[in-house]
Amino acid sequence: MDLFINLFINGLATGMLIFLLASGLTLIFGLMDVLNFAHGGLFVWGAYSGIFAYTWSGSFIVGILGAIVTGFVLGWVTEKLIITPVYGNHVQQILITLGFMLVLSELIKVVFGPNGIPVEVPSYLAGSWEFGEVILIKYRIFIIFIGFVIFGIFQYVLKKTKIGLIVRAGVMDKEMVQVLGINIKRVFLFVFMTGSAMAAFGGMLMAPYSGVIYAEMGMEYAILGFIVVVIGGMGSFSGSLMAAILVGLAGSFMAYYVPYLSLAVNMILMAIVLIFRPQGLFTNAKEG
Amino acid sequence: MMNSLLKLDQLQTHIGQYHILQGIQFEAIEGEVSVLLGRNGAGKTTTLKTIIGLTPASHGKVMFEGQEITKRKTYDIANLGIGYVPEDQGIFKGLTVEENMKVAIRKETDEVCEKQAYILELFPDLKKFWKKAGGHLSGGQKQMLSMARAFVNDSKLLLIDEPSKGLAPIVVEKVMEAITEMKKKTTIILVEQNFIMASRIGDTYTLIDDGKTVHSGSMAELIGDEELKRKYLGIG
Numbered sequence: 326m327d328l329f330i331n332l333f334i335n336g337l338a339t340g341m342l343i344f345l346l347a348s349g350l351t352l353i354f355g356l357m358d359v360l361n362f363a364h365g366g367l368f369v370w371g372a373y374s375g376i377f378a379y380t381w382s383g384s385f386i387v388g389i390l391g392a393i394v395t396g397f398v399l400g401w402v403t404e405k406l407i408i409t410p411v412y413g414n415h416v417q418q419i420l421i422t423l424g425f426m427l428v429l430s431e432l433i434k435v436v437f438g439p440n441g442i443p444v445e446v447p448s449y450l451a452g453s454w455e456f457g458e459v460i461l462i463k464y465r466i467f468i469i470f471i472g473f474v475i476f477g478i479f480q481y482v483l484k485k486t487k488i489g490l491i492v493r494a495g496v497m498d499k500e501m502v503q504v505l506g507i508n509i510k511r512v513f514l515f516v517f518m519t520g521s522a523m524a525a526f527g528g529m530l531m532a533p534y535s536g537v538i539y540a541e542m543g544m545e546y547a548i549l550g551f552i553v554v555v556i557g558g559m560g561s562f563s564g565s566l567m568a569a570i571l572v573g574l575a576g577s578f579m580a581y582y583v584p585y586l587s588l589a590v591n592m593i594l595m596a597i598v599l600i601f602r603p604q605g606l607f608t609n610a611k612e613g
Numbered sequence: 614m615m616n617s618l619l620k621l622d623q624l625q626t627h628i629g630q631y632h633i634l635q636g637i638q639f640e641a642i643e644g645e646v647s648v649l650l651g652r653n654g655a656g657k658t659t660t661l662k663t664i665i666g667l668t669p670a671s672h673g674k675v676m677f678e679g680q681e682i683t684k685r686k687t688y689d690i691a692n693l694g695i696g697y698v699p700e701d702q703g704i705f706k707g708l709t710v711e712e713n714m715k716v717a718i719r720k721e722t723d724e725v726c727e728k729q730a731y732i733l734e735l736f737p738d739l740k741k742f743w744k745k746a747g748g749h750l751s752g753g754q755k756q757m758l759s760m761a762r763a764f765v766n767d768s769k770l771l772l773i774d775e776p777s778k779g780l781a782p783i784v785v786e787k788v789m790e791a792i793t794e795m796k797k798k799t800t801i802i803l804v805e806q807n808f809i810m811a812s813r814i815g816d817t818y819t820l821i822d823d824g825k826t827v828h829s830g831s832m833a834e835l836i837g838d839e840e841l842k843r844k845y846l847g848i849g
Contacts, residue, residue: 487715487716490708490712490715490716491716493705493707493708493712494705494708494712494713494716497705497706497707497708498703498705500667500687500703501699501703501705502716503667503686503687503688503691504665504667504687504688504691504697504699504703505688505691505716505717505719505762506688506691506692506719506766507688507716508686508688509688
């Protein structure tokens with residue numbers, strides 16, 4: 326039982342980090358129909374810029390704010406320069422965003438150096454709580470808490486505010502939103518920037534969790550993000566959370582019980598979903 | 614004094630390689646219901662879509678309240694006061710009736726709130742199913758919601774595409790009554806295949822054939838012209 330709880334907490338924390346990355350991705354994918362492989366690049370830039378701000382200021386909060394601001398700015402640049410010319414063309418989107426992803430990763434090496442950077446958990450989040458044989462690592466609990474808070478905020482914004490309603494309506498029928506007098510491109514930009522900021526925020530939280538940041542980590546997590554979007558259902562925010570938790574837990578348990586399958590488990594999960602329920606496992610926003 | 618609200622001058626529209634509209638000449642007079650008539654594929658729906666900017670014109674002009682709107686974006690045209698009710702109603706299926714209305718309302722002024730109350734009197738079903746998802750409404754209720762959304766703002770002109778399509782006769786009657794009521798507050802351009810309905814609520818007609826305007830005039834004239842109805846509408 327103790328082992329189960331430890332593996333569960335570990336998987337849940339990883340799932341929440343993937344959720345932060347995938348939440349932006351699912352909105353961008355669902356609303357804008359854009360395949361943004363550069364999303365991982367924003368994740369890694371969030372990690373590096375956040376850790377830079379954290380080291381410079383000595384405050385983890387400043388680090389988080391630094392990552393979010395970087396995400397917003399890079400999101401604006403990416404949408405304006407990279408995405409705008411390729412709206413409506415998936416092949417071009419894949420090619421240009423993959424290319425931009427590589428540019429972002431290489432730029433990390435130019436700006437911060439080619440070697441990985443070790444990162445420590447801030448002192449007030451370091452250590453663990455022990456309950457008999459169960460060890461709860463504080464930082465993991467913190468990540469789980471933040472994940473649920475972010476989910477709650479997004480649910481509130483999407484369901485209770487006008488901009489949230491417009492975003493949900495846009496996922497269902499972009500043309501009709503314009504007919505009602507709403508500039509959908511401006512909504513696209515806002516969603517893209519928010520999604521990018523979420524990726525950067527996820528990258529920043531991931532840094533102390535993994536203990537080291539490196540330029541290539543963006544691609545690894547971007548793939549996980551896409552898997553989550555496919556499993557959860559395009560455009561479904563709740564689906565992203567459930568799928569991210571599923572992927573996190575599957576990875577955690579498989580790594581312990583069937584380690585040689587731990588890397589393949591996510592792909593297997595995605596393949597099963599694509600065969601039996603291609604629209605995704607959970608509620609699809611397009612259908613409500 | 615008859616004020617021209619919208620004027621289409623030699624309007625042409627291409628969709629991909631197809632030349633759909635090849636010269637539409639049309640004028641909507643303030644306070645009237647103008648009906649666009651013609652066979653399937655004649656270009657009626659494309660005419661409405663071109664007015665609202667969804668299928669932009671390749672040649673010709675769209676004039677609204679004396680200003681040219683041909684090249685404007687759809688949201689910009691809508692904000693000028695043109696509401697559009699598409700053939701498929703365009704309901705956001707995952708949003709409730711209330712949320713569909715909220716998305717449509719641009720500014721919650723007293724005037725808009727009054728208008729919403731007026732619409733809910735006109736369509737009591739919407740009030741009844743206020744918290745129900747759009748996707749779970751009947752065809753008639755979806756039509757009512759779509760019309761309500763287009764009408765709730767300061768809509769000077771409503772473009773309504775085939776409101777009777779696929780509806781039971783009793784529901785068609787309700788929709789007709791609503792359009793007759795809405796006519797008192799706004800100008801309407803109606804695309805309608807159901808000639809009986811069109812002739813009852815239309816003030817003027819424009820016949821479209823192969824993407825061109827072939828005839829226009831008062832509805833009373835058309836009702837009496839058996840030859841024209843047989844030739845272009847296959848009636849009689």
